[in-house]
Amino acid sequence: MKQSSKLTKIDLLITGVGGQGNILASDIVSEVALASGYDVKKTDTLGMAQRGGSVISHVRIAEKVFSPLIKEGEVDILLAFEKLEGVRWASYLKPGGIAIVNNHALPPLSVNLGVDSYPDDKEVIQILKQRTDRIYFVEGTRRVIELGNVKTLNIFMLGCLSSFLPFKPETWQEVIARHLPAKVLQLNKTAFETGSKEIKNVHVG
Amino acid sequence: MKKLLSGNEALALGAYHAGIAVATAYPGTPSTEIMEAVARFKDIYAEWSVNEKVAMEVAMGACYDGARTLVSMKQVGLNVAADPFLAAATTGVNGGLVLIAADDPGIHSSQGEQDTRHFAELAKVPVLEPNDSQSAYDLMAYAFKISEQFDTPVILRSTTRISHSKSMADVKENSIAQRRKAHFSRNVQKYVMLPVNARIRHPLMEERLVKLIDYAETFPLNKIEPGKRSLGVIANGIAYQYAREVFPSASFLKLGMTYPLSEKLIKKFASQVDRILVVEELDPFLEEHIRAMGIEVSGKEFIPRVGELNIDIIESAGRKMGIIDTPVREKITATDGLARRPPLLCPGCPHSGLFYVLAGIGQRLKLPGSKDKTPKESGLTITGDIGCYTLGTYPPLNAMDTCACMGASIGHAIGMEKAGSPDKIVAIIGDSTFLHSGITPLVNAVYDQSKITVVILDNSTTAMTGHQNHPGTGISVQGQQVGKVVLEDLIKGIGVKDLKVVDAFNVKDVRAAVKDSLERQELSVIIVRGDCAVRVPKRDIPRKIDTEKCNQCGICLLIGCPAIQAEGKQPVIDTTMCTGCTICQQVCPKQAIGPC
Ligand SMILES: Cc1ncc(C[n+]2csc(CCOP(=O)(O)OP(=O)(O)O)c2C)c(N)n1
């Protein structure tokens, strides 16, 4: 699954719901890329923060990066922490790109109030398939609850992502350690490793 | 040393390394993190001022005293600070004075879209614009030099995308410019703007602008990047980065100083290319100034003046102009109709109970699945303000009718009453907003004998912008215990006779207070007090719904609490999200909700 060791560019879109830890995740990948010798730009679009709205982080990694925002249809890897937030940004994927989707639904209020409906798994896959067959559904939320802390979802998802990126495990570990308090570090390390194993068996397309 | 910095962090570090001694600000997206980063340096004085006007005035005082001073705010903050800012432009400075105003193209988190550069023209002061974190850091050093050399405040204009994106910046380590000793030398002609003195200052401002044009000609961050002759792009800020990617072989003139403009440099660039496209966000500011030099350019006929730009938008402009022919990627179907996910009040938000009560009194609540589409005559008008509580506008609460700018709720309510509205009128305002600009309209309401009800939502923080302290909390941005303004004392001191304070999490008390105030024929103020759920995330053990007792009436869903979800018709509480605020328990008519 590993790509060749020098990549020309990776455009990564991390999507989710406010509170799921997207921003920390995008900070971590960016610093890993920087420490691995690449130019990096990243930007988060979150509107009015932390109140359960959609959150999108663009991360661009290459020899030299200009725009921090990725062009629609150019995303190499879509890392979605929630299903609806995965399909919402499907059009950003490039044809044949990789979609890693946490198989977990957080219905927005309008769904709870019966105004909107939540797409079922068939629709989710059908929409993503318009761009790619490389779809990976991971049981992120389920696994991190088993591990004992739902807050480690973002690091679990980074573990899944790490399989597709040519960065050294030590670099990931080092940057993760820099960003997390010592008392939750071991749990997060385990979440990362669980994620990197989980991804091997979950290809849908 | 190379670091991955956000634009805001780079601006803060640049200012610190430029030797600032004082920094002031009022929070506002996307500028807030500048002060948060500056305040980490404990060897300078930093404060959240009560509002932008005061921030600017404190900054002026500090710079008159010789200190290099930074003042930061969001774009609309400068509307509030416009009066002292124009005064500072007139008096000039002593120590360098730099104002960061952060624009928000695309209105990610603002009440409007506006282009700060027009203020520079109005005030006759220079504007610098970064295009990444490196230039943000570098421009700061120039900004202070220019301020002192030309005796002028300098505007550093950022935008959301610059402030909130991270890129690499090579920054100096531990090299702080020498701070000057505080000293004020009396100079009435410069600092006392009596008409006689202001008349002397105005021609000096005009001369200053002429000298600044000369300076702009050799300003190192105005730079020609030679490329093909066929297309020349003039761009600033983040738009430069997008354009660089869309037109990789074009010639570029990258502008770090966008007012006043370097005329000779622009003419030189124009002579080197066949055709010029100006790429800038929001208004055609560069475009019109360049056209006024007699240079033919394209710009807003292709590039939108509304919203945030991106690569796709500039690419489609390039296609329209016939200068690029990259293929358009096919859209994919069915993503437009997906359920939206707007931000919501948090689970356990202290604002929810009040809105639930008001929505009930105003007959604004609709049960899930209700077919009733007719708007009810509510007899209640709710004028609103800006903060997390503005989210009470959305369904299911529907509990806000106006929101214009900070502090406007009370004035709106007064105006509606004076115009003769038959409704009861309630103004809703947050604690930070009340202190920012709600006090003066409340003084007005005492004076003009308005019979309105004013509700102050006191959650002890400026939540919307990320939980900053304010005078009502008594804690400074640098974490010290400082003076505390007690709202009750302030309001009584103004002369309000009817003042009630209620617990935000006690629905019965909130309802009783609102009903009492609405019945009164006098000005009435209610402070609804309860800590923000982000600051106090667990009030009690999580609640659960007893499905035996629950008759699925859906009333609990009308609070709009994100922790209460519907599985089919059955409401369920997500215990990982529940804060134990008990509001749902209090409104449930079947007593079906209780501790887990
Ligand atoms: C002139 C101006 N300055 C700053 C802002 C940014 N801003 C929006 S709401 C708000 C204050 C919110 O605090 P508060 O009124 O206490 O309400 P809360 O969010 O805590 O509910 C600020 C600073 C703005 N919109 N306009």
Ligand code: SF4
């Ligand atoms: S941040 Fe605080 S005030 Fe804002 S919605 Fe959440 S709980 Fe309410």
